[in-house]
Amino acid sequence: MRLNVLLRNSGRVQSSRPVMRITPLRDFVLGSVRKISTVGVIGAGQMGTGIAFVAAKNAGVDVLLHDQLPAAQKKGLAFIDKLLAKDVAKEKLSEQEAKGVRDRVRAIGDLNEMGQVDLVIEAVAENLPLKQTLFSQLASICKPSAILASNTSSISLTKIAASAINPNHNPQQATHPDPSPSRVVGLHFFNPVPVMSLVELIAALQTSHDTLDRAREFAVRCGKVVTVSKDTPGFISNRVLMPMINEAIICLEEGVATREDIDQTMKRGTNVPMGPLTLADFIGLDTCLSIMQVLYNQTSDSKYRPSVLLSRMVDAGWLGKSFSPRYQTCCHS
Structure with a gap:
């Protein structure tokens, strides 16, 4: 069945053929x-x-x-x-x-x-x-x-x-x-x-x-x-985000900068609402570690190897701001 193009003039249809209403694409x-x-x-x-x-x-x-x-x-x-x-x-x-x-x-x-x-x-x-x-x-x-x-x-x-x-x-x-x-x-x-x-x-x-x-x-x-x-380790968001958080913790672990300077640099330098260490704190360090382990185990790529400090804090039960103030002591010093 062919769709007829409807030409309207003063509200009247200029065709004697049956009219088919066309549904908007979004509704269809x-x-x-x-x-x-x-x-x-x-x-x-x-x-x-x-x-x-x-x-x-x-x-x-x-x-x-x-x-x-x-x-x-x-x-x-x-x-x-x-x-x-x-x-x-x-x-x-x-x-x-x-x-x-x-x-x-x-x-x-x-x-x-x-x-x-x-x-x-x-x-x-x-x-x-x-x-x-x-x-x-x-x-x-x-x-x-x-x-x-x-x-x-x-x-x-x-x-x-x-x-x-x-x-x-x-x-x-x-x-x-x-x-x-x-x-x-x-x-x-x-x-x-x-x-x-x-x-x-x-x-x-x-x-x-x-x-x-x-x-x-x-x-x-x-x-x-x-x-x-695609069904790939970490999908889009965590494949990009978690290595950044992990690297920020490595920077802290190696004494590259203080927690405040790491977060301020990323927050103000890349125009994001919070720095990576604060974000890790909000997400939960156990969750961050779990995702990094999935990425590393499924790809065997060293860039996804979890930070030693991240693993140790989770071992200690310092899981983030929502769980223990000790994360603040460790990573915010």
Whole structure:
């Protein structure tokens, strides 16, 4: 069927042929994927709670926030309440709008309640065996059309996807391979999620085009700018950022400059909001070390070898400003 070009004159169509309305390109693209209306978030820590918040507030979806610990659930919901109170105080939301957002978030402790969500996002610790176990469970719990997303910042999505095998799928009887791995995708949000505007979208080797399209559409609805990366160690952000942080710690370790001068040089010389040592402090030294170890182990490139001082501080339990003031003593002297 050919599309007719419609010429209008004084509101009248100058054609006797049937009229076909042409949908704007943006509406066509967003409408071409199955819209996500319910989201599950696994892990009620700072990242998971932040993802739940933007999903409920910006994307307007119902959210199940999962954590096995009741105390973590309570803390996560309290954090969302705090964020909403700030938005009301700044007149970004009315009291009624804030209540509507809050009502869309429910904390749960049973993973089986994720059975009917359209998208599940795991935000647990950066531990491959933990994520593999979780995705193996999700492959059998979630409905076949659900997207299984990971918020990992460095771990291979292909390895995670390989574990997403539905135990009920019998390859000897089935005419097609288990589709579960094709539903796995990386949605890497940045901390703090309500503030940072970026999401990295990462495709595993198994990820389908439909999964990528739907995941991208959801991230856009959350108000995020989306960049796409191959499934490579560290993706884009951490492959560039973490070696810089590591080198800053090496400079401190070797006495090149004081903590203040290292941070001030990078902050004012490169026009970034905070220096690399302050940023490492904010991220958490254990997280920085974990990512550097992933980069080094997967590439065997010496430029990713973690700083000795970074390793020693983590060994000592000096994990950063959020955990111990001793990091300030060690790296801020």
